[in-house]
Amino acid sequence: MGSERCPEGPLFHGGANAVAHSPSHTIPIVYNPCRLQSKILFRLETVTMHRWSQLFIPTLREAPADAEVASHKLLVRAGYIRQLGAGIYSFLFMGNRSTQKIMGIVREEMDKIGQEFYLPTLHPRDLWEESGRWTVMGENMFRLKDRKGADLCLGMTHEEVMTDIARKELRSYKQLPQIWYQIQTKFRDEPRPKSGLLRVRQFIMKDAYSFDIDAAGLDVSYLKNHDAYCRIFDRCGLKYMVIDAHSGAMGGSKSQEFMVRTPAGEDLIVSCEKCNYAANMEKATSKLDRVENLKPEGDGQPLEVHTPGQKTIEDVARFLGVSTVHTIKTLAMMITAVEPERGKTRIPAKWEPGPVSRAVVLLMRGDHQMNEAKLSTAVAGKETRPMQEEEIRALFHSPAGYLGPLGIDWAKNMDEPGKPILLVDKALEGRANLIGGANKDEYHLKNLTSGKDFHPTAYVDLRSVTAGEACPSCGSPLRIDTAVEIGHIFKLGYKYSESMGARVLDRNGKEVAPIMGSYGIGIERILTAAVEQNNDENGFWLAPSIAPFDVVVVSTNSKDEAIRSASEDVARQLEASGYDVLLDDRDERPGVKFKDADLVGIPFRINVGNKVTEGTVEVVRRSTLQREEVKISVITEYFRGLRQ
């Protein structure tokens, strides 16, 4: 994992097969041939070739003002998409061709490991009540009522529907394993749609679900999906990474994300410069440099020092003339009793003693940042919030800025009820003579040693790594990048089969719940990520496998008969050889055509110009702008050569 796949894989994957999908090829023939009569011939003559002059490819010189990220600007400028509302986009001819090709690749690879279904997007409420997610999904779920007043929702994901099929149909271990998938629209009412196609409210997802008799079976299904994903993204020409992901509140099962590095990304990923290590920020760890402890002062017992006005840990360290690595940062949090499964319940703003809330105090090294996802894991997915000053005073008899671990009766373990929990970050394990709060206004303590002066409920990893720290597996520097998630594979375990009552008989005749996995790919995100990865100020370029066309043939002068007919000839030859060809036959100046050709994502361009008198055209590779003169007579052989 972690290593980026080379995008220069085989060219022209799927390009040829996609010809058959082209709508304009087939419509005039399929529809009512007897009524079209001689017009069919005319249509066939003019439409079988994709002529720019007759297509709708509305390119723009300028991007819409509200587009921020490169892919958004360029996909709109290239005439792929138009916005309908916040996070809602229409795909026009070019955009649709590209996503259809992506779906073709996904389908081919998924068919090798599973079976395609097509599930409804309109779901009855009851189904989601069973899994508990009618409430959990909160406002992210689009909800509606039918004419009888019954509640329905638009599917955000399809675990429930798939599990419903499984529980009704699967009876025996002999029917397992199963991998079922579909390519279908998902609806999610995002709080803030943004960045063009990167965060939208309606999108196409390939989602797959596996059912196995046991964990070993799940391992196999999971790996099959993992490998299929690699093939899919390789074929789409993406440079991507597979990273370990935070498995969230659902349990400790394995989960990996397929990520594409881009400044437009919303996720932070940590990866090693040298080895394969890669993880997302919520999961990443690092090796820390060894720190020499301070010498104990006095008799080595905790020692009060007056630190007037020094509230932040940086202030205190500076005031005492030590590095922040010798200090303890104390964070007081409140666990609310609300399970994340219960969803968006408002967390009480005020201190409510009793079983509703529970205090958790975190100790971090002074220069470290707390990672909320790691905290969430540490407290078993329960929601937390910072404690209020009054709460700290009421519970610990300490002013907020001077809280420290001494003199408080901490819980011995996570399950001990009532008492506050003390979680100490692993970076402080074994450290001695640290400086921390004294629970007293304007005083700190020296000589604090964890395990001696105070006893943590647990040592846990709570720290966010920072760039440049040492890789946990090889010690080389780590880097941090933003990235877009294009796929996610997940060992679900028994969550849905248990809650929804899917059961099969195992080979001993015993009733058991099948173990599940779920696997998602964002179709439009593949296109978006590809554009993010391959663009310049003039436009973008896609791999031939996912580009709307393999090649655009530019007739540089449509008034010149030799050039015009030569461009027709070149286009026809290539099309006959199975390439998707766009012939730019518009009566435009060459400059206009070149600009458009560079903009719209087609990987190759053929300029048909004055050299046709010598039987030669110019082939331009969009990614590098490399040019090569090629004899018309060998043009198909030339392109065939590029497949290698």
Place this chain on the structure above:
RNA sequence: CGGGACGUAGCGCAGCCUGGUAGCGCACUUGCUUGGGGUGCAAGGGGUCGCGAGUUCAAAUCUCGCCGUCCCGACCA
């Protein structure tokens, strides 16, 4: 949901402060011109100025309300 900004022709923008005939560039139509990196000239078409109230003789412009979109944050199975 908190903070900020914007809404005038398909796209990009000016006009608003200081109320009085709705403008510019690109795109579009027609004609000529040009023909290897968004050619030049000329003549045209296109706008309920986001919606609704209010103030005024008069509102794109001032006031209030609503709607929409974008950005930052919260959130993100």
